[in-house]
Amino acid sequence: MANDKETIVSLKDLQISFGSGKDKFVAVQDVNFDIFKGETFSLVGESGSGKTTIGRAILGINPTEKGTITFEGEQINGKISEKKKHSIERKIQMIFQDPSASLNDRATVDYIISEGLYNYGLFDSEEDRVKKVRTMLEEVGLLPEQLYRYPHEFSGGQRQRIGIARALIMQPDLVVADEPISALDVSIRAQVLNLLKKFQREQGVTYLFIAHDLSVVRFISDRIAVIRAGRILELAPTEELFTNPIHPYTEALLSAVPVPDPQIARTRKSYVYDPSMHHYETDKPKFVEIKPGHFVYCNEEEQARYTKELKEQGQI
Numbered sequence: 134m135a136n137d138k139e140t141i142v143s144l145k146d147l148q149i150s151f152g153s154g155k156d157k158f159v160a161v162q163d164v165n166f167d168i169f170k171g172e173t174f175s176l177v178g179e180s181g182s183g184k185t186t187i188g189r190a191i192l193g194i195n196p197t198e199k200g201t202i203t204f205e206g207e208q209i210n211g212k213i214s215e216k217k218k219h220s221i222e223r224k225i226q227m228i229f230q231d232p233s234a235s236l237n238d239r240a241t242v243d244y245i246i247s248e249g250l251y252n253y254g255l256f257d258s259e260e261d262r263v264k265k266v267r268t269m270l271e272e273v274g275l276l277p278e279q280l281y282r283y284p285h286e287f288s289g290g291q292r293q294r295i296g297i298a299r300a301l302i303m304q305p306d307l308v309v310a311d312e313p314i315s316a317l318d319v320s321i322r323a324q325v326l327n328l329l330k331k332f333q334r335e336q337g338v339t340y341l342f343i344a345h346d347l348s349v350v351r352f353i354s355d356r357i358a359v360i361r362a363g364r365i366l367e368l369a370p371t372e373e374l375f376t377n378p379i380h381p382y383t384e385a386l387l388s389a390v391p392v393p394d395p396q397i398a399r400t401r402k403s404y405v406y407d408p409s410m411h412h413y414e415t416d417k418p419k420f421v422e423i424k425p426g427h428f429v430y431c432n433e434e435e436q437a438r439y440t441k442e443l444k445e446q447g448q449i
């Protein structure tokens with residue numbers, strides 16, 4: 134792939150299965166993509182499509198069956214040393230969908246935010262730890278007097294801020310944010326997204342953002358990958374994906390997004406994507422860079438058709 138951006142994560146021919154024998158279920162396959170340093174890369178797809186499975190594989194929680202995951206130039210799936218694992222667990226943090234379930238209700242906010250600092254010895258003195266925690270608390274918009282309270286004393290949005298503080302205090306290079314706003318009130322979703330963007334501007338952190346709705350990720354993503362049934366069907370920079378979608382499934386997802394401009398609404402085709410039209414075994418589809426930075430999962434016949442259409446439209 135031709136680009137001048139630095140790659141932080143690279144997934145090559147990734148396959149992940151659960152169970153074995155006749156109960157084996159392939160949850161993720163043929164997955165190939167790179168995430169660039171400092172960007173927000175979104176993985177979007179319906180429930181059960183494999184988004185969380187990919188996120189958990191990058192975090193080292195889900196074992197992979199085939200392929201490689203490279204992080205900062207080193208392979209991190211398969212057998213790795215405890216030392217490397219420990220180092221990666223600081224560098225890659227996670228923010229969860231449900232801030233109520235992911236925070237220990239018997240621990241104070243002070244302890245929750247400090248836990249990683251303790252595990253990694255990331256402070257010089259007690260004074261230094263308290264200073265770090267208070268600064269972080271302020272960064273996420275909570276008050277110093279809230280430090281010794283417990284998660285259940287906070288609203289959903291505040292709890293998610295605690296979850297963000299816990300992740301970001303580790304100064305991670307990559308944060309996997311798995312539907313971080315889905316459980317929140319619509320009114321506070323934008324605030325939480327703005328908070329995440331603020332950290333990205335200040336710390337240069339990279340986000341892998343997982344969502345089931347394209348409209349949610351439009352304004353925060355640099356690039357978007359659309360996943361269905363464990364396969365990435367299309368990947369493109371955000372505006373490119375919204376204006377020039379190529380795969381019929383992306384078209385279908387986009388037609389479900391409310392379009393305020395009737396002019397655009399009229400020109401948009403309402404595809405019904407029938408996945409059974411793909412016979413993966415015989416078709417042997419590939420993830421092809423159909424135009425610079427824009428990838429589509431397609432077989433040879435589809436590739437020829439897409440290329441012809443793009444040429445006719447003067448896009449390539």
Ligand SMILES: Nc1ncnc2c1ncn2[C@@H]1O[C@H](COP(=O)(O)OP(=O)(O)OP(=O)(O)O)[C@@H](O)[C@H]1O
Binds near residue numbers: 178179181186187345
């Ligand atoms: N530990 C597991 N054991 C067996 N099957 C699993 C396991 N984890 C996930 N799966 C299956 O793998 C598929 C992908 O699940 P995954 O959680 O990655 O989907 P998702 O896209 O994140 O969905 P959601 O939006 O609902 O979280 C699903 O069919 C799920 O049932």
